Amino acid sequence: MQRSTAKALFELLSSMRFAISLLTILAIASVIGTVIQQNQPFNAYLNQFGPFWFPVFEKLGLYSVYNAGWFLVILAFLVLSTSLCIVRQSAPMLREMRSYREHAREVSLRQFAHQAELPAGRPLAEQRERVDAYLAHTGFRARADEREDGVLVAAKQGSLNRAGYFLAHGAIVLICIGGLLDGNLPLKVQMWLGGKQTTTGNQLIADIPASARLGENNWSFRANLFIPEGRSANVAVLSVDDGILLQELPFTVSLKKFHVDHYENGMPKRFASDILVTDDETGESFEHTIEVNHPLTYKGVVMYQASFEDGGSLLKLTGHNLLRDVADEPLQLEGRVGDTLRLEHPRYDYALELTSFSAFNVEDMGSGEDSATGVDRLREHLGSGAARTDSGRDLRNIGPSFTFKLRDEAGQAREFQNYMQPIERDGRWYLYTGMRETQAEPFRYLRLPVDEDGRIDTWLAIQRWMFDPARRDVLAHRMASASFGDDPSVAPMRDRLVETASHTLALFSERGYETVGRFIEASVPAAERERAADVFVKILQGLVWEAWMMARVDAGLPALEINENRAAFLRDTLAALSDSLFYEAPLYLQLTGFEHLQATVLQVTRSPGKPLVYLGSLLLVLGVFAMLYIRERRLFVLLKHQGAGLVAMSSNRKAIDVDEAFQRHAEALSALLAPDSGEGRTDPTATR
Amino acid sequence: MELAHPSLTRTGWLRQRDTFDWLYAAALVVGAIVALVHYHEFMDVYDDLVLILHVPVLIFIGWYWKPFRPYLAAVAALSLCSIWLYQGDLQRAEQVFFLKYLISSQTAIMWMSALYFMATGAYWIGLLARSEFGDKTGSALVWIGTAMGTAGLFVRWFESYLLGPEIGHIPISNLYEVFVLFSLMTALLYLYYEQRYDTRRMGAFVMVVISAAVAFLLWYTFSRGAHEIQPLIPALQSYWMKVHVPTNFIGYGAFALAAMLGVAVLLAERGILAGRLPAVKVMEDVMYKAIAIGFAFFTIATILGALWAAEAWGTYWQWDPKETWALIVWLNYAAWLHMRLTKGLRGAVLAWWAVIGLLVTTFAFIGVNMFLSGLHSYGSL
Numbered sequence A: 001m002q003r004s005t006a007k008a009l010f011e012l013l014s015s016m017r018f019a020i021s022l023l024t025i026l027a028i029a030s031v032i033g034t035v036i037q038q039n040q041p042f043n044a045y046l047n048q049f050g051p052f053w054f055p056v057f058e059k060l061g062l063y064s065v066y067n068a069g070w071f072l073v074i075l076a077f078l079v080l081s082t083s084l085c086i087v088r089q090s091a092p093m094l095r096e097m098r099s100y101r102e103h104a105r106e107v108s109l110r111q112f113a114h115q116a117e118l119p120a121g122r123p124l125a126e127q128r129e130r131v132d133a134y135l136a137h138t139g140f141r142a143r144a145d146e147r148e149d150g151v152l153v154a155a156k157q158g159s160l161n162r163a164g165y166f167l168a169h170g171a172i173v174l175i176c177i178g179g180l181l182d183g184n185l186p187l188k189v190q191m192w193l194g195g196k197q198t199t200t201g202n203q204l205i206a207d208i209p210a211s212a213r214l215g216e217n218n219w220s221f222r223a224n225l226f227i228p229e230g231r232s233a234n235v236a237v238l239s240v241d242d243g244i245l246l247q248e249l250p251f252t253v254s255l256k257k258f259h260v261d262h263y264e265n266g267m268p269k270r271f272a273s274d275i276l277v278t279d280d281e282t283g284e285s286f287e288h289t290i291e292v293n294h295p296l297t298y299k300g301v302v303m304y305q306a307s308f309e310d311g312g313s314l315l316k317l318t319g320h321n322l323l324r325d326v327a328d329e330p331l332q333l334e335g336r337v338g339d340t341l342r343l344e345h346p347r348y349d350y351a352l353e354l355t356s357f358s359a360f361n362v363e364d365m366g367s368g369e370d371s372a373t374g375v376d377r378l379r380e381h382l383g384s385g386a387a388r389t390d391s392g393r394d395l396r397n398i399g400p401s402f403t404f405k406l407r408d409e410a411g412q413a414r415e416f417q418n419y420m421q422p423i424e425r426d427g428r429w430y431l432y433t434g435m436r437e438t439q440a441e442p443f444r445y446l447r448l449p450v451d452e453d454g455r456i457d458t459w460l461a462i463q464r465w466m467f468d469p470a471r472r473d474v475l476a477h478r479m480a481s482a483s484f485g486d487d488p489s490v491a492p493m494r495d496r497l498v499e500t501a502s503h504t505l506a507l508f509s510e511r512g513y514e515t516v517g518r519f520i521e522a523s524v525p526a527a528e529r530e531r532a533a534d535v536f537v538k539i540l541q542g543l544v545w546e547a548w549m550m551a552r553v554d555a556g557l558p559a560l561e562i563n564e565n566r567a568a569f570l571r572d573t574l575a576a577l578s579d580s581l582f583y584e585a586p587l588y589l590q591l592t593g594f595e596h597l598q599a600t601v602l603q604v605t606r607s608p609g610k611p612l613v614y615l616g617s618l619l620l621v622l623g624v625f626a627m628l629y630i631r632e633r634r635l636f637v638l639l640k641h642q643g644a645g646l647v648a649m650s651s652n653r654k655a656i657d658v659d660e661a662f663q664r665h666a667e668a669l670s671a672l673l674a675p676d677s678g679e680g681r682t683d684p685t686a687t688r
Numbered sequence B: 001m002e003l004a005h006p007s008l009t010r011t012g013w014l015r016q017r018d019t020f021d022w023l024y025a026a027a028l029v030v031g032a033i034v035a036l037v038h039y040h041e042f043m044d045v046y047d048d049l050v051l052i053l054h055v056p057v058l059i060f061i062g063w064y065w066k067p068f069r070p071y072l073a074a075v076a077a078l079s080l081c082s083i084w085l086y087q088g089d090l091q092r093a094e095q096v097f098f099l100k101y102l103i104s105s106q107t108a109i110m111w112m113s114a115l116y117f118m119a120t121g122a123y124w125i126g127l128l129a130r131s132e133f134g135d136k137t138g139s140a141l142v143w144i145g146t147a148m149g150t151a152g153l154f155v156r157w158f159e160s161y162l163l164g165p166e167i168g169h170i171p172i173s174n175l176y177e178v179f180v181l182f183s184l185m186t187a188l189l190y191l192y193y194e195q196r197y198d199t200r201r202m203g204a205f206v207m208v209v210i211s212a213a214v215a216f217l218l219w220y221t222f223s224r225g226a227h228e229i230q231p232l233i234p235a236l237q238s239y240w241m242k243v244h245v246p247t248n249f250i251g252y253g254a255f256a257l258a259a260m261l262g263v264a265v266l267l268a269e270r271g272i273l274a275g276r277l278p279a280v281k282v283m284e285d286v287m288y289k290a291i292a293i294g295f296a297f298f299t300i301a302t303i304l305g306a307l308w309a310a311e312a313w314g315t316y317w318q319w320d321p322k323e324t325w326a327l328i329v330w331l332n333y334a335a336w337l338h339m340r341l342t343k344g345l346r347g348a349v350l351a352w353w354a355v356i357g358l359l360v361t362t363f364a365f366i367g368v369n370m371f372l373s374g375l376h377s378y379g380s381l
């Protein structure tokens, strides 16, 4: 390369304009990574961006911006530019720090923005003595230059301001280098040079080949260690792009117990893992508890409480049949979270995937409304900051829940979430079961009303009666008899009601209120629909009541009298019956028991760059404060054998406080050098 | 020959202190000792250390900036009075008149809000009518409001312990609390510059941003019930929080102040209110000072955040949206400082830049929490 081109390149790279452009580009590039969620599973991106943009964004590295080649190149340029800037500035800055500029000529001093005449009259030696004393007193260091007509005392303070420049900018270089050591780069290098390759996550650890394993003396990594209670692990998992790598550790960690503590209001208070660490080499072991904000360091590996998961809790389930014409006994099942069970039946064949379990569910069961208005509203917000119930919030633990997927033969899966205990809503109790087609939707809940014993058996029995076409007539007849009595004189009306009831039930059995509503719309004029709807609801309630009573007969129980409570139960039952027709599962899986087994997720890291980054941070702070708050000032006092002297001041910053400082020094020096000044009354240094 | 000129008498910093200075220092020392003894059981070594470190820092501030002393005295008096009225029973906030309507935490913060709004009005009257009375009233109202707000936070701290010793924590852990902190920091910084530059005419602009923050705070209180004291989730149970958050808010406050001066500069340069506002040069100087102090503290805050992240999440930096936006803010003001200090840039460009800087800062402060998901919203644990 030509010398001149090299020089031009150096000038460009070390120039302020280039630096500012880099800072701006870096800022803008950083934004991208905050807008697109980083390091998600690839099919999440595929869903989000579609098949056209997905590969484009992948090529651009937008799913992991901060590890993308182009981003690292920008960082590298920043390091380069800052380093070159330091190189370029160092010679002139060191010169500045050392020099006093005591050879400055009078003409140039007279051109300073800050300069003033000093009083004449005292002998030069005396002037000199006073000025020297003043400068020493006010924290200047000075050097004098004798001239023909007098002497120039060149003084300065705050040279450390320049040292601040080196500290701060050097710190930036240090921090960037440290950051690179701890980032993805070492891993990338190992993958290129060491021939490491990622593998898929769904295989046994023992089967994972050496090419996907990183040795225990790997000096820079960040991985997750998953340990269920009562088990141990000595390999951690790194997610890279869309696969995984294993990181072998020089020790084994066993999880004795995982703790989740809650505050009274249900908010989490503490996550902690009681672990036992065993050195693989010496066999020595020790116990420790890792908590959030309290990591453990062992053999250069830092272990943090990162997260927790289910460790394979045992779930005991009862499957209540929901098929209308099958009278199966409830199914008893048992499985661990993570297991897949087979649900085989002449009518269906599902894979039941038990996906998660949580022993606590704290939910806001309040109305979320705050009814006060006006001044009352304000009054409510006076006083202490303690939580009050009038805010409409009501946090409650609503008990255990589990989620599962039902996958049909075609591979289509629906996800379900079932709560174990009945949950209260407006004074009534229900078992909640949620269903959704895709992860993106919220769960839609089916609320199954529980009977006076807190069970759903009543509802199930009613369901079987209501939806079995073979029993429709029985219900219709009973219902009509209940309305009109058995008197033969009302037989025609009764028969009409039987017909209507039977028809209504048939409609309702299709898609619940939806089909009934559609029928009303199609056959009743608009003005009368509301009344017609009332009639249909009445009929349905009558039918449900009969179904209930028949179910009691089946169970050998006596009939009941209707009352307020039972009427409410009827309404709930009917609503749940209607909704259950959209519940795409052949059975309702009730959680009847569990053995909770948790797993901890520890993040394990080795970060060799950390000391560099921390040192850099310290230097950065020192440097920034030095640059911003140590004011470099030069004071030139030209004293003459004859005639008026001159005081001038310069600073590497233009700010108002320079004006003020000059004012102060000029006044003080004038007072000192004034011919009549002995011990004056005023004290110029005392005022700021 | 004699050199006993007064300019040269040894006038060290300590020598210049008067009786009040020493009384002030003594009061702080005594206060710290009493607190150490009295609240011993609630504090660990770090708490003790931080409390002790506060003494020289506060002494320094009070000596350097005199009006800080009556302010601090007022805060102490209000807080102690409130604590005394509580007598260890939170219910008394509803029963005791002075607590309910004056110095329980929320009431004090409501007073702060009202006083800040009134101060804004007073400053604007002062500016538009060239009324010194308006200016002085504004200034007084800001002082009182700040004292009320600060006391409010201290009382809130105390109340949180009344809720239960395991719930008690410093009130800088949710958006409600940090908005109060932001208003207070900005107001204090402003009050300092007001005195330092001996002009009250910048108040009209600075108080606008504080009023906006207060308006948000009120909306947040009334419509979201954000004022409730909640216990700390595990991630926030860290010493770093106590140093990271306030440091950050010195930065945010300073940047907000600088942006409002940027607005004033831009208007003055177009001749609007020019005769009424301080000289553009003065406002630019304040703007620089604010950005400088903001940048310095923001640097520290970001580093403290990184140290905290290293302990809580296992990495000092992992490009979480909040971290990334902090970096963007930081880079932005670094570029600003370079432009002013090394390129000597002044005027409209820098003023606009400071204003836009506030938009970026605001996004980093609340936008990230609202629009982007990340660890700071703490979803995973």
Ligand code: HEM
Binding pocket: A014, A015, A016, A017, A019, A023, A078, A081, A082, A085, A086, A089, A161, A162, A165, A168, A169, A172, A624, A627, A628, A652, B334, B337, B338, B341, B342
């Ligand atoms: C992330 C990158 C950087 C940051 C955060 C940063 C920060 C700062 C800060 C805060 C100042 C203080 C303002 C002052 O007192 O002048 C400063 C000054 C300065 N910076 Fe940077 N800087 C960075 C990169 C660079 C680069 C790449 C260059 C090279 C062109 C550079 C050149 C300078 C110069 C020449 C000064 C003035 C020093 C003086 O006159 O005392 N900076 N920098």
